[in-house]
Amino acid sequence: MRVSSTIQTLICLTCLTWSLETCAEIVVIVNQKNPVQTMTPRQISDLYLGRTRHFDTGKGNASLAAVVYEQPKNSPLREAFFHALNGMSVDRVNAYWARLRFSGEVLPPKTLTDSLAALETVQRDRNAISYVDSSVVSKSVKIVLRLKD
Amino acid sequence: MKVSAFKSLDVRLALIVAVILLTFSVVAGFFTYNYSYQRYLGLADEQQKQIVRTVQAQAEVAVYASNEAIARGVLEGLLATPSILAARIESTDIFKIELGSRSKINFGAGKTYPLFSPVNHLEAIGVLVIVSNADWVGGEAKEAAIFQTMLMLLEILIAVLIVAIVLRIMVLNPIFRLSEGMVTIQPGSSLRLDVEEKHKMDQIGLLSNRINATLDSAEVAINEAKAQRNELERLSTHDYLTGLPTMRLAEDRLRVACLNATRSKEKVALLFIDLDGFKSVNDTYGHELGDETLKEVAKRLRENLRAEDTAARIGGDEFIVILAKLPDAEASELVAKKINMALSLPFEISGHSLLLGGSIGIAIFPDHTSDAGMLRHLADSAMYKVKKSEKGGYLFGEYESKLIA
Numbered sequence: 354m355r356v357s358s359t360i361q362t363l364i365c366l367t368c369l370t371w372s373l374e375t376c377a378e379i380v381v382i383v384n385q386k387n388p389v390q391t392m393t394p395r396q397i398s399d400l401y402l403g404r405t406r407h408f409d410t411g412k413g414n415a416s417l418a419a420v421v422y423e424q425p426k427n428s429p430l431r432e433a434f435f436h437a438l439n440g441m442s443v444d445r446v447n448a449y450w451a452r453l454r455f456s457g458e459v460l461p462p463k464t465l466t467d468s469l470a471a472l473e474t475v476q477r478d479r480n481a482i483s484y485v486d487s488s489v490v491s492k493s494v495k496i497v498l499r500l501k502d
Numbered sequence: 503m504k505v506s507a508f509k510s511l512d513v514r515l516a517l518i519v520a521v522i523l524l525t526f527s528v529v530a531g532f533f534t535y536n537y538s539y540q541r542y543l544g545l546a547d548e549q550q551k552q553i554v555r556t557v558q559a560q561a562e563v564a565v566y567a568s569n570e571a572i573a574r575g576v577l578e579g580l581l582a583t584p585s586i587l588a589a590r591i592e593s594t595d596i597f598k599i600e601l602g603s604r605s606k607i608n609f610g611a612g613k614t615y616p617l618f619s620p621v622n623h624l625e626a627i628g629v630l631v632i633v634s635n636a637d638w639v640g641g642e643a644k645e646a647a648i649f650q651t652m653l654m655l656l657e658i659l660i661a662v663l664i665v666a667i668v669l670r671i672m673v674l675n676p677i678f679r680l681s682e683g684m685v686t687i688q689p690g691s692s693l694r695l696d697v698e699e700k701h702k703m704d705q706i707g708l709l710s711n712r713i714n715a716t717l718d719s720a721e722v723a724i725n726e727a728k729a730q731r732n733e734l735e736r737l738s739t740h741d742y743l744t745g746l747p748t749m750r751l752a753e754d755r756l757r758v759a760c761l762n763a764t765r766s767k768e769k770v771a772l773l774f775i776d777l778d779g780f781k782s783v784n785d786t787y788g789h790e791l792g793d794e795t796l797k798e799v800a801k802r803l804r805e806n807l808r809a810e811d812t813a814a815r816i817g818g819d820e821f822i823v824i825l826a827k828l829p830d831a832e833a834s835e836l837v838a839k840k841i842n843m844a845l846s847l848p849f850e851i852s853g854h855s856l857l858l859g860g861s862i863g864i865a866i867f868p869d870h871t872s873d874a875g876m877l878r879h880l881a882d883s884a885m886y887k888v889k890k891s892e893k894g895g896y897l898f899g900e901y902e903s904k905l906i907a
Contacts, residue, residue, distance in 0.1 A: 398621060403567050439621045449620050452563040456571035 378487035378501060379434050382472070382494040384479045388414060392497040398439040400482060402449060403459045408482075421462035422474055422483035430468065434484050437500035512674050516666035523658045531651045538647035546585055546639045553583060554615045554630060562617045565593040565628040577601035580632065585642075587635040588612070593628035600631075607633050676706040680713070687717065690724030741815040743793055744800035752814035752822055756874050759812075759826035760867050768827050770867040771834030773896075774881035775803075775841065776889060777819035778859035787854060794851045795858070802844040806837065822881070831866045831898070838862045838896040861888035862896035870899055 381397055383389060389408045399405045400419050408417045424431040427443065435441045441449075450461045465471050468485035475481045476493045490496060507513055557576045564572035573591045580589040581601055588602025590609055600609070612633035619625040680695060687693045694714045701707040739751040747755065759770045777799065784792040796819065803813040803821060812824040823841070825834050845860035863884030865877045880899030888897045 402621065403569075441621055445620065448559070449563055452560055452572065453567050453569060455560075456564075456569050456575070458569065458571050459567065 378499055379430065379437060379484050380487045380490050380496045381482065381484045381498040381500065382475050382490060383408075383482050383497050384475055384477075385493065385495050386479045387417065387495060387497075389417075389497060390495075394438050394498065394500070397482075397498060401435075401438070401462065402446075403453055403461070418480050419482055420478060420480040422471055422481055423462040423464045424468070424471065424484065425464060425466065428467075430484075430486060434500065510674070512666045512670040515669055516662055519665055520659075520662050523662060527655055527658055531655065534654050535647045535651045538650040539643045542643035542646045543639065546634070546643070550583075550585065550613070550632060550634065553580065553586075554632065558615070558617065558630070559620070561591055561630050562620050562627065564599075565591060565597060565617050566620050568593065568597045570599055573597075573599040574601065576630075585635055585639050586632055587638075588633040590631040591617070591628065592631070593617075594626065597628070602633070609633060673706070676701055677709075680706070680710060684713070689717070689720045690728075691717075692721060693717075741800075744797055744815050746800050746803075746821070747812060747814040749814060749816040749822075752812055752816065752824065753874070755812045755814075755826075756824050756877070759824055760872075760874055760877075762826065763828075763867060764872075766827070768829065769831060769834075769869065770877075771823075771825040771828055771831070771837070772865045772867070772877045772881045773823040773825065773834065773838060773841070774863040774865075774878070774885040775821040775823065775845075776861050776885055777821075777845070778861055778889075779856075780819040780858060783856055783858070787852075787856075791851055791854070795849055795856060798849050798851065799845065799858075802847075803841065806840045806844050811837075822878070828866075831869055834864055834866060835896070838864055842896060861885050863888060863899055864896060865899040 381392065387408065388410050392409075396405070396409055400421050401423075406419055408419050410417050424434065426447065432443045435443060435446050453459050454461055465474060465483065468489045471483040471485050472489060472491065472494060475483050482497075484500075487499065557579060560572060561576045563569065564576060577589045577591060577599060578601065580586050588600065588607040588609070590598065590600035590602075590612070592598040592600075600607075609631050612631040615630040615632070616626050617628040617630055619627045676698070683695045687695070694717060695710045697707050697710045697714075701710070739748055740746065741748055756770070756772065762768070763770045780792065780795065783795055796815070799819075799821070800813065800815065803823065807813055807823065807825075810826050812826075814822050814824075816822055823837070825837055828834060841862060842860055845858055849856040849858060863881040863886070865871065865880035865884065867874070867877050870880050871877055884897040884899035888895050
């Protein structure tokens with residue numbers, strides 16, 4: 354188990370140092386306890402741009418607040434994520450958030466150090482949503498959307 | 503002479519130019535005003551577009567995130583501009599925020615600017631409606647237009663003043679100096695206008711030169727007229743041929759001499775002289791020679807008289823001599839003898855030697871008569887007696903006077 358975990362970590366690190374071509378797929382992940390099974394790019398985009406702050410759990414279900422986790426601001430992963438999600442460049446996303454943050458009402462997503470941290474956070478937090486490279490994802494989290502680069 | 507302000511050329515020119523330019527200004531002012539007004543409205547419109555451009559991204563984020571605080575911030579920013587009366591941000595769904603300085607704003611009259619999604623710039627997500635403060639913008643435009651128009655009118659006014667001042671300096675002052683100069687110059691005088699160096703080549707110089715030329719010809723003409731007048735005067739009192747006084751002047755001299763003699767208890771002699779043999783000279787040699795002879799006679803008479811005496815020609819070959827300030831009658835006899843002698847000498851005229859003579863009748867004032875007219879009559883009679891009796895002599899009119907008396 355320990356060996357496999359180490360290998361996993363190694364693979365992931367290697368992956369991060371490699372270029373994006375090798376990380377062909379980005380997966381959006383939520384906690385296993387989250388009732389949401391799949392999400393549309395639009396829904397995820399709305400969460401990441403602060404338009405909505407809840408998961409769409411369907412009618413009759415108790416609403417679930419969403420805690421959005423971001424990859425480092427200028428990471429290739431983040432760039433690839435938004436590019437695949439809604440076509441926005443990182444610069445535009447940053448500018449957007451700079452404006453939205455101006456109001457003081459909305460807090461931007463919390464930023465994590467890397468995919469592993471994201472994985473751990475989502476595993477732990479029921480309200481969490483984040484995205485990682487498909488190569489590091491495990492069964493401990495639920496994949497709600499696969500984004501092809 | 504002082505030129506009144508309203509007749510002065512510079513004032514008149516200024517007035518004429520002012521009237522013409524004022525007429526022009528009314529038209530130009532009208533266009534300037536309208537142009538400036540429209541231009542300002544256009545600028546205000548452009549300015550509003552620019553303002554919108556600066557807040558558009560913010561407004562789009564506000565609509566996209568349905569963020570009221572940001573929307574309000576945008577609207578407050580817009581309303582800080584005095585040209586904007588009210589503004590509204592509305593999304594294609596229910597989100598709508600509006601802000602205005604007055605309660606009832608007609609947003610239908612406002613200008614609508616589309617807002618696009620920050621994610622997809624082709625997807626319209628709402629609009630920004632801006633209601634302009636028409637009163638304020640209109641007022642500003644009016645102010646700007648009035649300022650422009652005033653500026654133009656001021657320029658015109660300054661131009662008019664400059665024209666008037668330049669005219670005064672360049673034309674009127676020199677003309678005034680010319681007229682001042684003319685005051686001291688009388689027609690016929692030798693004074694001339696000074697032509698200043700700077701005006702040598704211009705119209706003022708031309709005018710001065712023309713005036714000076716006119717003064718030149720006036721001087722010549724006036725001097726000629728003066729000379730002619732003097733000559734006429736001389737001719738009326740002097741014989742044209744001999745230059746001796748005429749009877750008219752001689753009568754006057756005689757009267758003056760008699761008056762003086764009465765006062766100084768002196769005597770005046772009137773000698774009446776008729777040439778002997780002159781008629782035959784005239785007939786034989788012609789008038790021209792006769793004239794030359796008469797000139798010579800006059801010369802000889804003058805030579806034998808004192809300065810205070812007068813010899814005059816009173817007819818063809820008749821002369822009189824007035825001897826003034828005589829101490830006694832005998833003195834006249836001496837003169838008569840001298841004249842007789844002088845006239846009996848041959849006259850050398852044009853190669854001819856002519857022999858003439860003179861018959862002289864003498865009357866003495868106041869011995870013979872104290873009446874000047876009678877004096878002449880007596881001398882005349884005495885001369886006739888000489889003429890009848892012996893040639894080349896003289897006779898006193900004594901007897902006659904006694905006879906008449």
